[in-house]
Each structure stands twice: as C-alpha cells, then as structure tokens.
Amino acid sequence: xxxxxxxxxxxxxxxxxxxxxxxxxxxxxxxxxxxxxxxxxxxxxxxxxxxxxxxxxxxxxxxxxxxxxxxxxxxxxxxxxxxxxxxxxxxxxxxxxxxxxxxxxxxxxxxxxxxxxxxxxxxxxxxxxxxxxxxxxxxxxxxxxxxxxxxxxxxxxxxxxxxxxxxxxxxxxxxxxxxxxxxxxxxxxxxxxxxxxxxxxxxxxxxxxxxxxxxxxxxxxxxxxxxxxxxxxxxxxxxxxxxxxxxxxxxxxxxxxxxxxxxxxxxxxxxxxxxxxxxxxxxxxxxxxxxxxxxxxxxxxxxxxxxxxxxxxxxxxxxxxxxxxxxxxxxxxxxxxxxxxxxxxxxxxxxxxxxxxxxxxxxxxxxxxxxxxx
Amino acid sequence: xxxxxxxxxxxxxxxxxxxxxxxxxxxxxxxxxxxxxxxxxxxxxxxxxxxxxxxxxxxxxxxxxxxxxxxxxxxxxxxxxxxxxxxxxxxxxxxxxxxxxxxxxxxxxxxxxxxxxxxxxxxxxxxxxxxxxxxxxxxxxxxxxxxxxxxxxxxxxxxxxxxxxxxxxxxxxxxxxxxxxxxxxxxxxxxxxxxxxxxxxxxxxxxxxxxxxxxxxxxxxxxxxxxxxxxxxxxxxxxxxxxxxxxxxxxxxxxxxxxxxxxxxxxxxxxxxxxxxxxxxxxxxxxxxxxxxxxxxxxxxxxxxxxxxxxxxxxxxxxxxxxxxxxxxxxxxxxxxxxxxxxxxxxxxxxxxxxxxxxxxxxxxxxxxxxxxx
Numbered sequence: 001x002x003x004x005x006x007x008x009x010x011x012x013x014x015x016x017x018x019x020x021x022x023x024x025x026x027x028x029x030x031x032x033x034x035x036x037x038x039x040x041x042x043x044x045x046x047x048x049x050x051x052x053x054x055x056x057x058x059x060x061x062x063x064x065x066x067x068x069x070x071x072x073x074x075x076x077x078x079x080x081x082x083x084x085x086x087x088x089x090x091x092x093x094x095x096x097x098x099x100x101x102x103x104x105x106x107x108x109x110x111x112x113x114x115x116x117x118x119x120x121x122x123x124x125x126x127x128x129x130x131x132x133x134x135x136x137x138x139x140x141x142x143x144x145x146x147x148x149x150x151x152x153x154x155x156x157x158x159x160x161x162x163x164x165x166x167x168x169x170x171x172x173x174x175x176x177x178x179x180x181x182x183x184x185x186x187x188x189x190x191x192x193x194x195x196x197x198x199x200x201x202x203x204x205x206x207x208x209x210x211x212x213x214x215x216x217x218x219x220x221x222x223x224x225x226x227x228x229x230x231x232x233x234x235x236x237x238x239x240x241x242x243x244x245x246x247x248x249x250x251x252x253x254x255x256x257x258x259x260x261x262x263x264x265x266x267x268x269x270x271x272x273x274x275x276x277x278x279x280x281x282x283x284x285x286x287x288x289x290x291x292x293x294x295x296x297x298x299x300x301x302x303x304x305x306x307x308x309x310x311x312x313x314x315x316x317x318x319x320x321x322x323x324x325x326x327x328x329x330x331x332x333x334x335x336x337x338x339x340x341x342x343x344x345x346x347x348x349x350x351x352x353x354x355x356x357x358x359x360x361x362x363x364x365x366x367x368x369x370x371x372x373x374x
Numbered sequence: 375x376x377x378x379x380x381x382x383x384x385x386x387x388x389x390x391x392x393x394x395x396x397x398x399x400x401x402x403x404x405x406x407x408x409x410x411x412x413x414x415x416x417x418x419x420x421x422x423x424x425x426x427x428x429x430x431x432x433x434x435x436x437x438x439x440x441x442x443x444x445x446x447x448x449x450x451x452x453x454x455x456x457x458x459x460x461x462x463x464x465x466x467x468x469x470x471x472x473x474x475x476x477x478x479x480x481x482x483x484x485x486x487x488x489x490x491x492x493x494x495x496x497x498x499x500x501x502x503x504x505x506x507x508x509x510x511x512x513x514x515x516x517x518x519x520x521x522x523x524x525x526x527x528x529x530x531x532x533x534x535x536x537x538x539x540x541x542x543x544x545x546x547x548x549x550x551x552x553x554x555x556x557x558x559x560x561x562x563x564x565x566x567x568x569x570x571x572x573x574x575x576x577x578x579x580x581x582x583x584x585x586x587x588x589x590x591x592x593x594x595x596x597x598x599x600x601x602x603x604x605x606x607x608x609x610x611x612x613x614x615x616x617x618x619x620x621x622x623x624x625x626x627x628x629x630x631x632x633x634x635x636x637x638x639x640x641x642x643x644x645x646x647x648x649x650x651x652x653x654x655x656x657x658x659x660x661x662x663x664x665x666x667x668x669x670x671x672x673x674x675x676x677x678x679x680x681x682x683x684x685x686x687x688x689x690x691x692x693x694x695x696x697x698x699x700x701x702x703x704x705x706x707x708x709x710x711x712x713x714x715x716x717x718x719x720x721x722x723x724x725x726x727x728x729x730x731x732x733x734x735x736x737x738x739x740x741x742x743x744x745x746x747x748x
Contacts, residue, residue: 032631033631132631132632189623190623191614191617191618192614192617192618192620192621192622192623192637192639193609193612193613193614193617193618195623195637195639195640196609196617196639196640196643197609199605199637199639199640199643199644200602200605200606200609200643202634203602203605203644203647204578204602206634207582207598207599207602208581209583224581225581228574228577228578228581231573231574231577232574232606235567235570235571235574238567239567240565240566240567240697240700243565243566243567243570244565244566244567246566247566248566249563249564249566249569249670257406257407257506258506260576260580262664262667263566263569263573263667265566265569265570265573266569266570266573269570269573269574270573270577273577290636293636293637296623323614323697326614
C-alpha cells in the first residue's frame, strides 16, 4: 500500500472515467410531500468492488458539485473531478483498495432527476414545478443505487460541506449500513447566518425578471441573478486572508475610476458568477440551497437518535478559517457522538483557504483520512 | 459634569433639532477629476459653540447614515438620530460641553449634493452623471462647513466605520486642525473581502434592468437590486452569533415549504432591504461604496505621513465579533500611530453584535470615549 500523495502527482493516473445512470420507474415519495414518478441517478465509480462488496466508499458532493469526483473523461480534459486530490490510486481514498462512488444528487442538474429533467407526466421539463426536496430525500435516493449494486453496507462515507451533512444523515437514518463517516466543513445544522447568505443568493435569482417563477425556457433563465447569487456564495467559501493573498487591493489593469469592473477581486467574482451559470441551473440552485437550509439534526443528536453506539465511527474535520461552517460546529459533531459512546475524533486543518479548504489537497489531512479509512 | 448614561434615559432630553444647509457657489474640484459646480452640505448641530470656538466635535456618519446624529425633529419621531445613545446631554459625547456636528456626506442623498441634486449646468438631477468621489473629497467638503462656522480647529472627530475612515483622513490631511480622533470599527484601508462584498452589492443594483446605467427617473429606480444589495451588506454588519440570537432557525409562522420567505432571518433581511430603498438612492449607494472601497491609507501610514507627532491623539475601538473590520485592523491603526510617537490607545468592546456593535450603547465604551474627549 503506497502512502497518500495528494500533493504530488499520483504514482498511477486514473484512466478515463465514465458515468452510469441508475433508473427507477417506481414513484419516489418525498419528505415534504408529493413524489417523483420516476428517478434517474447518475453515478461514477473508481476502483473495483470487492467480491464481498465490503469496500465501497460514498463521496457525496457539495452544493454545486456532482458525481464526477475524480479522474478525467478524456486525457486532455482541462480539469479532473472535483476531489481528484483525495481520490485515486495511492491517494487518501485509495482506489487501489476501495470502490469509490460519486452520485449526482436529486434536484441537481448534472444528470440525476432535477428541474431540467422531463416530467413523464407532462412530457416537459419540471422547471419551476420541481418539488421541494430535503437532504434526507437525497440520501434515500442514493441508497437505491447501493441496493441496485447489491452493496448492503458502505465501508465509509466521506463528505465535505453539504456532503458532510449527507454523511451525518446516513449515520442517523441507516446506522447499520455504513461503517464510518468523515465529515468535513459541516455541522449538525445549517446556521442562521448560512441560511441568510443562501436567502440573499436565492433572492438574486427570484428577482431576476427572467426567472418567471421558475418557468423559464431552457437557455432563457435568470443568468444574471444566478451569477450574482453565486458571487455571494463564493465570498462565503473563502476567508478574508484568502482574499488578501489572492487579490489584495489590485486594480484591473487600465480600469477607469467609473468602470463597473474596477478591482481584481470584482473581476474574479464576476468571472466565477458567469462561469457558474454555464454549468448550473437556477431552479436546481434554489431547490438545493433550500434543502441545505432545512438541514437540522441538532434535536436528533440531542435525543441520541443520530449517533448510536453500534453506528459508524466519526471523524470530523474542521478548517481553521472556515467562517461558513466554523470549527466549533465540527467539534459539536464530535461532542454529540462521543456523548453516546461513539468512536469520534476531531481534526483541525490550519489553513487560510476558508470553507474551500476542504477541496484543497493537504498532506496532514490526507494521512489522517487514509488512516481513518483503515 | 454628569457621568455618561448611554444605557439609561438621559437626564435631560435633547429638544427638537433642526438641520441647516451650507451652500457654496464656488466649483468644488474632485480628487479623481472633474468638479461639482456648486455645493450644498446639510448639517445638524447639538450643544453650543464656545466663544473661542474650541469645543466642536465632528461625528462623520457611516455608509448609510446622515447628518441626523442625535435627538428628534419632533417629540413623537419614531426614532432619534443614529448615534443618540452616545450624543446628548451627559452622554459619552456630552452636548452640555461640546458643540457636536453631523454633516451629510457629498454623494449622499439626505440633503447634501449628490446624484439626486439638480445639476445647475443642466437643470436636471445629476443621476448617473454624478462623478466618482473619494472619502478625501467628502472630508474636504466637510472642512468648508467649519471654515464657514469660523472653527479653525476641531476638538475631536469621532467616527465609526466609514466615519472612522474620515477621522483617519482628517488626521492625515489636516493634522493641525483636529485635536484627537476616535476611530471605531474601521481600519487603515478597505480590505479585499470588504471590497468583494460591496462589489456584489453594486452588481445587484447594476444588473437591475431599472438601473438604466444610473439614468433612472425619480421613483423608478432599481429598487429590487438595491434592496438585495443592502441585504448582502446587512449580513456583513452582523455576526454569526447575532444571527443565532436574533433569529435562530425560526420559520415564518404558517410558511409553506416552497414560500419564498420561509425563514425569520429571510423575512428580516427582506424587510431591511425594502426599508432601505425608501430612504436611500441607488446612485448614492454606488458612489459611496466605491469611495469606501478606494480608501487606503496604508502607504501613507507606512511613510509616516498619516500620523504626525504634532497631530491628533488616537483612540481606536474594535468590536470583538466584527468580521467586516476585524479588531486586528484597529490594532494596526494604533501600531501605525504609536510608531511615529503619537498618543494612541486601543479599546476592544466584547460584543456579539458584529460590525453594528459601534451603533449600540455600551457603558464601558461610553466611559472610555467620554474620558478620551477630555
């Protein structure tokens, strides 16, 4: 077994990867009411499932991520999957040993059933009629994929941000079906300030005249509102120090005093916003941010119904400069787990990267995660 | 002399106050080029100017404040001026002893020359044609009021946030004309993250179709964009703990899962946004936030040209949970001042209120400020 090598080129490159679709024709009931008449879940796997199917690791994605966790579809893809620094041969989540799976969440826009999907009842995209969902729905849908694959128990779930929330939900809802969870940069509930940031982001979308109550035509959506909404979120993913280091007070070369894009940081954020619009659907953004805002396991944790002594081990990983999900929230996860006798540990990654720290390769984190996965 | 009583009803109420306009018909040149052909500065005073005119204290306002610092115009006004907790008879800034003055900044929309003002050259409001301004321009315009009043040297300037930046500029530009400055919740420059937040706020205004490049008709402005822009700023004025305490995860009573206003915090922010639009002009918001973003005295401070030994004493006051202008920035003000031999001290107010902490009466702060003013 090689050492994790997140910060150096991996000894073996992952070959071109491919996604698959799991399709269920059975109605999928939703926690807040209603149902999806059928369900598609797009997923991608890395490594080989062992004969006893005991080596599967789920890596649920964050708010704007997808099933493409690692590797490249084509060797010349500009970027690999979003957690390629951690997932691959010899890396923290070693695909020489584990069968790793990424699944696009329902409500998303990267292949799984979401607002862009055709509603079989109408023959048209759900669009603004896509129902409200919860992270519990997202997790319950993921479970169908594992049933389909014949996997009765996951070796582990490793998730950051919204992915960490899903790991916690698995722990509470299916404690016998997962061996350990690693929760990065998330807490037991969405904080009121995090809700506030999402609320403003949604307001940007919903006040864009092109939103039309969600009933926009493909290609005619609220691009401007979604771009600005993403800019707001993007600020919350960084830290003040990261802004200092990345941009400082640099001005755009040649900018005049009344130019609308005057600062480098302004230019960067606007670029992030417009890039995001090209790969994300506004109704998906609304549904998923609302699902995240609803996330609240504090009462279940307090009642001893989230962590069970027979349930998964817990590793909670906080990032020192994360102000969206501060390290105190990760320590609370550990406190709640240890209070009921669960094996739980806390790791703090000292970083200036803010919430996005969980996306950045870090040797200490990789070594610890590698060890936790056994 | 009575003790400051910011947290209890003041022993004597300020009577109905009144504002005045200073009008200059001379062109006022601007730092970034161009000029204002004439100038109106709306100001309000409290207390009596001493015969030798040595007891004047300027209280410059923050980004959305104005000249109405304290007192009520009518006894039944719903609210007094924005810093009434600190300014009044027997309060921290004791109007029994000092002549306190508030001045609406140029570029604003509360009576001083700004985008809503009629441009005498065209007979129409400046609107989108109002020039770009700097905080240096704002300070230089204030100085005209003091020249008009025959005040050669201010006893003190006490300012929070953008008001603190103005106090620092006075110290650098007119060190012989002010005796001491108290800087609350501000630093030597606008940080890149604070610029980022303002940039997104401006983008909300500038992408509202009703903005029309700034050339909107009165009453037909970009209300929706300005409201959301203000919501973003408002988040940055609070702290995560303040959000926890004020709202928690409370839902709006009776809200359905797909209601656009679902959370109490969402309802609060939307209310703040729509209220703001009623009292503020979008072009003023753009000009003033840009002026704040340009604020950068770090090079002058490093070159010893901001604080001079013969210049004003400095009291820098940080608020522990302020993440927009963190306490480290206030400590840097003190470090820069003491490095050149200026009398400078730092006070930290421990509060959960975030940046808005400087607006909230606090006995310790009042006592310290009272003592600093001598």
